[in-house]
Amino acid sequence: MTVSRVINGRSGVDEETQRKVEAAIEALDYVPNRVARGLISSKTQTLGLIVPDVANPFFAPVVHGAEMTARKAGFRLLLCNSEGDLRLEKEYIEDLVSHRVEGLLIAPAGDQSRHSVFPLMRRGFPVVLIDRALPDLDCDLVVSDSAAGARRLTDHLLSLGHRDIAHLTDADDTSTGRERLRGYREALEGAGLPFREDLVFRTTVDLIGGYRATQQALALDPMPTAIFAVNNMTAVGAMKALRERGLSVPEHMALVCFDDVEHLAVLSPFLTVIDQPAETLGSLGAQLLLERVAGKSGPRSRRIVLQTDLIVRLSCGSVSGVPLRPDQSEEA
């Protein structure tokens, strides 16, 4: 008991005793057992973060933002990689809960993640979703405005004269994919152009998916003049397919996508993108979660939609001779 008092810096311990205890701790390499502490207080000071792909450079700042915010509040963050696999994601959720993390920050693998998340919510377990919403699930949420971003990217392409714009997206099982598709469609319709289902290519939103979808897009006759990839890795896959066909950006094909990634931007400084506030996504998500854990947030769920930035580079060329206008850049 006295040892416990010393460790936790409580008052009521003689200075002499305190010194003796500290000496003993030093001599024995004693490390207090947080497992036991967590058991009695049911406070593990730990949050869980599940992302579909730690290897995706978009998630690096998300993780970083969440971690910093958690640390500042004296919480640590357990990071798990669901690999976009619903089964694995469910396993991790159960695992983290049984380890008594005090709350979960989840970037869901897909719409079906709701079956894993809903039981948590029903129990009143603190959960915050980031990056992707789940259908029919009234949960704290931090996302960026995908539809608006997609509209801006598409408008940008339209303003440069592009009419046949291919869109590479996922199999309609994420809110981000749906919203970006909606933005794409709205921009087309706003310009009085028809929405063509044959220009929408559904695939896995990674390098290989982008590669294959682009191959299909290039097989169209006439070939589209622009490609709007739903995220960075899909765009990289598109680059690969284009290069193999001897097509270069922006001369033969315009290419735009979501997510600005520093090292990709250096290597392909021509890519026009929508930049999401990834670090903010993570830190705001963690903040909402911490509030909920502390019981400071009411029963109502909070939905935060962050605005995005259009960064115009050189990847869009011009179809009808309309020149590139660098002043369109809205980069900060």
Added chain:
Amino acid sequence: MTVSRVINGRSGVDEETQRKVEAAIEALDYVPNRVARGLISSKTQTLGLIVPDVANPFFAPVVHGAEMTARKAGFRLLLCNSEGDLRLEKEYIEDLVSHRVEGLLIAPAGDQSRHSVFPLMRRGFPVVLIDRALPDLDCDLVVSDSAAGARRLTDHLLSLGHRDIAHLTDADDTSTGRERLRGYREALEGAGLPFREDLVFRTTVDLIGGYRATQQALALDPMPTAIFAVNNMTAVGAMKALRERGLSVPEHMALVCFDDVEHLAVLSPFLTVIDQPAETLGSLGAQLLLERVAGKSGPRSRRIVLQTDLIVRLSCGSVSGVPLRPDQSEEA
């Protein structure tokens, strides 16, 4: 007690009772408390993994490999990001130990990490180092053969006629940096060329560091004809500096580095690199650690050095008119 028996699938429970218990578990959303289980058994079935930078694409497969191996053995992996900061690294180590992870897999931030790692070893706590060794620390270890890789990269440049080869590396506080510098030096001396300290640029081994070091290298007179960057991010920084000076690879400058990263390779298909078996680094490290946790490994420490692959692309041009020989590629 009967509930415990049902959960753990022990025998000696009536079928009827078992069904009732399972129904109750379902109805109550009951999740067993691993904290309590860990307390009594002191088996948390958890390993810790500390890496200096989760955002570095090199570490993504390392993490993945370690995670897969841990999972297969019924362990989970807590991932922590030390950001190359010794203080943060030390904090995470203490944190994970007090959470009673059963072993630690550490990619150390730098040589000074030994002050955090040594006390663990003294206590007999299971630790395995990956990617980087620590001086005077006799610890299980999985690294790749940096010196040999650096020799091959340098030999490749020499064989193409390059003589003034700049080397971008860190401030001599990681084993990988030292070993790569040694390989570079040995290759030069093997070719009868002097080792020139003025061609070695010490910096932080990230994008900004590579950028600044390259600016310095380009200020030399005569300018080097080749740059050997110690890792992928440093090379990306070099690309940025080169482009700003209007220099392109390989026409004006050869560029080689360690680490092959898929999406970077797609965007810069000219980069000649040493490919480290990153996933193997993670999975072998986890395997050694699991053996040590299980007490299956003796007191002697095991040191595994993995061989690397030279992947020749087009980034090295030729100074003296020696043509590129594509058959030099040793890609699998």
Added chain:
DNA sequence: TTGATTTCTGTTATCGATAACAGCGCATAA
């Protein structure tokens, strides 16, 4: 029928930290 055995379920004690409280010694006040 009675003791032995098997099958099943419940009790007690334990892991380590700590909340709540008990107890001891000493000092000051009445």
Added chain:
DNA sequence: TTATGCGCTGTTATCGATAACAGAAATCAA
């Protein structure tokens, strides 16, 4: 002298799962 308070340290009970064992009911053997 006795009562009251304060400062310090130790005891007991607790968190939840489970090992070890105890006990109850049913079955079997003699």
